[in-house]
Amino acid sequence: MTTDRTLILIRHAKAEPHGSTTDHERCLTERGVLDARAVGDWLREKSLSPDFVWCSTSTRTRETWAAIVEASGVGPIVDHEQRIYDASPRTLLEVLRETPENAHCVALVGHAPGVPAIAAALTEANAAVDFVDHFATSAVAVLRIEGEWADLAPGATELEQVFVGRG
Numbered sequence: 001m002t003t004d005r006t007l008i009l010i011r012h013a014k015a016e017p018h019g020s021t022t023d024h025e026r027c028l029t030e031r032g033v034l035d036a037r038a039v040g041d042w043l044r045e046k047s048l049s050p051d052f053v054w055c056s057t058s059t060r061t062r063e064t065w066a067a068i069v070e071a072s073g074v075g076p077i078v079d080h081e082q083r084i085y086d087a088s089p090r091t092l093l094e095v096l097r098e099t100p101e102n103a104h105c106v107a108l109v110g111h112a113p114g115v116p117a118i119a120a121a122l123t124e125a126n127a128a129v130d131f132v133d134h135f136a137t138s139a140v141a142v143l144r145i146e147g148e149w150a151d152l153a154p155g156a157t158e159l160e161q162v163f164v165g166r167g
Helices: 030-045 059-072 089-097 114-123 129-133
Strands: 004-011 052-056 077-081 105-110 139-146 157-164
Touching (some): 004 114, 030 059, 030 139, 059 105, 089 114, 114 157
Parallel strands (some): 004 105, 052 105
Antiparallel strands (some): 139 157
């Protein structure tokens, strides 16, 4: 039996410029918080409620997810995964294949260029080629998957929706 699943790929919201802290510790700007809340509002309006979340360990991705939760009211299990930070599409695919099989709607909160690259790989850049080439901060790609997470492969998804959160 084939199971339909949903994957929500999210690029972190607008972060502070590089400066007095490490890249990993950069926080969201005020605009970034508002943009992430706009993503949360949109997820709620679209009835997209992840039951599992992969999130990079960076401060800006954690703050992005916290603002999304604040606006959307979702509260799934979150796995803060170091491998997502500065990840290649191959690494992101490996992480996604480790998703618990009982999860039907999964979000991944990460960074460019990894998140847009995995979106392009999973959809084989079908109708989303312009979107994935210009994956802004607070951008979201919603993909439909048929099958098991462990079997996820390039070209195995369909792009359903795109959104860029702007507060």
